[in-house]
Amino acid sequence: MIQTSKRLLSYIKYHRQRFWLGASLLTLATALELYSPMIAKQLIDQVMTPAYQTGNLNGDLLIVLLMSYFLLNLIGSLLRYNSLLLLRKMSNRIVKRMRNDLFSHMHRLPISYFDQMPSGKVVARITNDTEVLRGNFYVSVISNLLSNFIQIIGAFIALILLNRILGSAMLILIPILIIWQHLYTKYASRYNLAMREYISQISGQLNEFVQGIAVIQAFQKENQLYTEFKATVQKWFLAGRKYLLLDSLVAWGLGALLRNVTILLVITTLSAQFLGGRMALSAGILYVFIDYINRLFDPIDGFVQTITNVQQSLAAGKRIFEFADQDPESKQTTPFFIKKGAVTFSDVTFGYSDEHMILNQIDFHVSPGETVALVGHTGSGKSSILNLLFRFYDPQKGKIIIDDQEIARCNRQSVREAMAIVMQDPYLFTGTIASNIGMNRLEITDEMIKEALRQVGASELIERYDKGIHHPVVEKGNEFSSGERQLISFARALVVDPKILILDEATSHVDTETEHMIQQAMDVVKKGRTTFMIAHRLSTIKDADQIFVLDQGRIVEQGNHLHLLEQNGIYHQMYQMQAEQL
């Protein structure tokens, strides 16, 4: 908690001037407002009481005091307004910085982090949690704590100056309030944290629902997901109810009770000070005493809300820092240079977790320009080999060497830049056809993009739209067929002219005609490059120079198509089965 508060406060250092100016204005505003009951006291004791007793009204003094009261409060309001403005500006800037930092941190995290973390939770860290800090912490918490603190101290000093004994006696309120706040904080934080956790789960479920809406509807999973969603909302509701009950009881019920009892005790004590039928103190003092007691309790009531805000902010801060503290991928600086594209896997063993290995002692060598096909039953480890080659993950044991350089020792980005990958389900970004192919790299011109589209046989996409390759792409390219999305991603791979190309099951989801079109595009893209491909249809890999047959994370057969058929093993069986299905 203390650690989180310190870290949250440390962001203020970027906006020191704004903060100190805001805090000083707020202190001044609170102090000025605190002085106003003293003017009211003068008004009662020096103008109204004598006027009643003598029948003469001191008009000049009345005007001076009324004007002073008015001016004091006006200046106080203006100062408070300006200080809040400064603190809000500071808060917006801090959250802007945090969001940018978190975003850039996010894409330095290893892919394995996202395997365990639902995307909704990551989104919630960068949007909701930072928003809590913006609204609650950097404005409400800081300004309330500061002005409440000054108001409480000021009110106590004023009460002691007005009546030393009674004022000092009221210091007894301090331990009572501390115990009260302690108990409240203890129980409220439990429910508060639970509520935030459920909110985070709700946003995770929503995210999953929106992303998978097509599959959900196709498999009529709406009811099941709705039931799960309702259950989480119910948990949030129950935690919220407990929190509300506690909050109402402590914040409002007990607060009002304590305030009224204090006022009653003070009035009783003061009214006992009668001397010969006359009060020993003025009406002004009685008024000012009650006013300061109210001013003492106002921040105390507000304090409970502030504590709620502090807790919400600390919980949000804790989650943000947990995310920010995730170790980013180690950053090697050695640049990776690719000359020919020779790939060697040497005794590679790998698992997504250290306990369970998925690939075992994988050994192979691929010469520059060769086409390699990976085949095997589902879950045999084909995609995992490509994940390692592209350095989405690093192996636990063994080496992956490209052109004499061990990729695990080289800068990840430069390894990835040397290759191009065409994924099973190509992802199109919001932008245009051109930006999805050139990926906003300045060295790639419109002409190069058009040429790439022509080469993969997608000239039609250039002519179809008024804006040509600058036709907008929205919603992950839903407007395009899966074959067209595939062709766009081939053009994306082709335009960077990579030495190594990775094709993940590019033809498994399309019809025969599109497959033929994609097959032709693949032949164009593969030319002159080392290509790794996974294809479930064995007919598409007949021409591969090497075929690796995987079974339970091991290469069990290896060779070209004819060689593997002769071996009469798994490949032969798979080929026969597919031939029978045709």
Ligand SMILES: Nc1ncnc2c1ncn2[C@@H]1O[C@H](COP(=O)(O)OP(=O)(O)OP(=O)(O)O)[C@@H](O)[C@H]1O
């Ligand atoms: N991100 C991941 N985290 C944990 N385990 C994973 C992950 N990705 C894959 N696996 C596991 O690794 C094993 C091999 O998966 P892989 O995707 O490499 O197989 P594959 O041969 O490509 O299968 P398919 O043909 O179905 O795509 C599977 O048992 C799978 O459950």
